[in-house]
Amino acid sequence: MITLEMTDRVTLVTGAGGGIGGGIANVFAQAGAKVYAADLEWEDAQATAAPLLSEGFAVEAVELDVTRKDRIAALVERIVEKDGKIDHLINSAGIMVSKPYMETTDDEFRKILEVNLVGVNNCCQAVLKQMIPRRQGKIVNVLSASSRMGSDFFSHYSASKFGLMGLTQSIGLAAARHNINVNGICPGVVITRLGEKQGGRLIQQMARYSGKDEALLQENVRKSIPLRRFQSGEDIGHTALFLCSDLAANITCQAINVCGGMRMN
Numbered sequence: 001m002i003t004l005e006m007t008d009r010v011t012l013v014t015g016a017g018g019g020i021g022g023g024i025a026n027v028f029a030q031a032g033a034k035v036y037a038a039d040l041e042w043e044d045a046q047a048t049a050a051p052l053l054s055e056g057f058a059v060e061a062v063e064l065d066v067t068r069k070d071r072i073a074a075l076v077e078r079i080v081e082k083d084g085k086i087d088h089l090i091n092s093a094g095i096m097v098s099k100p101y102m103e104t105t106d107d108e109f110r111k112i113l114e115v116n117l118v119g120v121n122n123c124c125q126a127v128l129k130q131m132i133p134r135r136q137g138k139i140v141n142v143l144s145a146s147s148r149m150g151s152d153f154f155s156h157y158s159a160s161k162f163g164l165m166g167l168t169q170s171i172g173l174a175a176a177r178h179n180i181n182v183n184g185i186c187p188g189v190v191i192t193r194l195g196e197k198q199g200g201r202l203i204q205q206m207a208r209y210s211g212k213d214e215a216l217l218q219e220n221v222r223k224s225i226p227l228r229r230f231q232s233g234e235d236i237g238h239t240a241l242f243l244c245s246d247l248a249a250n251i252t253c254q255a256i257n258v259c260g261g262m263r264m265n
């Protein structure tokens with residue numbers, strides 16, 4: 001029987017308090033997995049977990065800073081103690097700074113790399129330590145359409161996501177000999193709070209710097225997408241679910257665009 005059911009599987013989602021991570025947690029919980037919804041902001045993780053819990057799905061909200069290796073190791077240990085394993089790691093935690101290239105500071109660049117690149121590496125290494133002896137596991141990293149094309153308005157974010165593409169391929173090669181699949185997903189545009197804490201969301205910042213109307217700009221961005229619609233967190237979750245399923249057993253070191261046709265490479 002062909003199935004995407006994830007009963008008895010254990011899934012750790014980082015950035016699960018966000019728009020995309022929340023959508024991913026939602027999809028895996030509904031597929032039957034036990035989901036650990038991890039986020040820097042416990043209240044946001046809880047906001048993802050609470051409605052799912054009330055519907056009877058197995059979700060636990062956890063506070064996690066992906067830049068803290070000690071905290072990651074402690075969480076992995078706790079999950080393994082409780083559930084015996086981690087089957088899937090989905091790295092969705094990320095931050096973005098959008099402003100003209102010459103205005104971006106060194107500190108902003110370092111912080112983006114620390115969360116988007118080093119943070120993912122921290123989680124991959126910690127979880128692989130328990131996946132490798134079992135010769136079983138799937139990792140999915142949330143990359144970006146900006147992993148494929150540079151930008152002068154979110155240049156350092158783009159650099160972090162290009163780096164994450166290379167890291168995903170490299171970890172995929174290292175993990176392949178242990179029967180573990182590592183892939184990436186490149187979302188196009190999902191309307192979330194991404195960037196809000198770093199000065200403003202992308203379209204908000206575009207409006208601010210250009211003096212154009214934000215709603216009009218958002219509509220123009222939507223119309224520039226071949227399928228004429230933004231992606232949702234669940235769109236990304238569905239692709240992650242496929243990549244973590246047996247149907248994708250022969251797929252590794254790949255990056256899949258989920259962008260309504262915005263990118264074709």
Ligand SMILES: NC(=O)c1ccc[n+]([C@@H]2O[C@H](COP(=O)([O-])OP(=O)(O)OC[C@H]3O[C@@H](n4cnc5c(N)ncnc54)[C@H](O)[C@@H]3O)[C@@H](O)[C@H]2O)c1
Binds near residue numbers: 020188
């Ligand atoms: N929204 C988009 O259009 C889009 C497009 C392509 C890729 N992405 C990527 O998708 C991922 C999720 O973004 P989103 O749109 O859901 O944004 P979001 O801001 O809604 O979610 C990101 C989450 O990551 C969490 N986070 C930030 N720093 C963290 C840390 N140090 N440790 C743990 N959690 C941390 C935040 O608290 C937040 O809940 C990011 O990696 C982003 O780069 C987003």
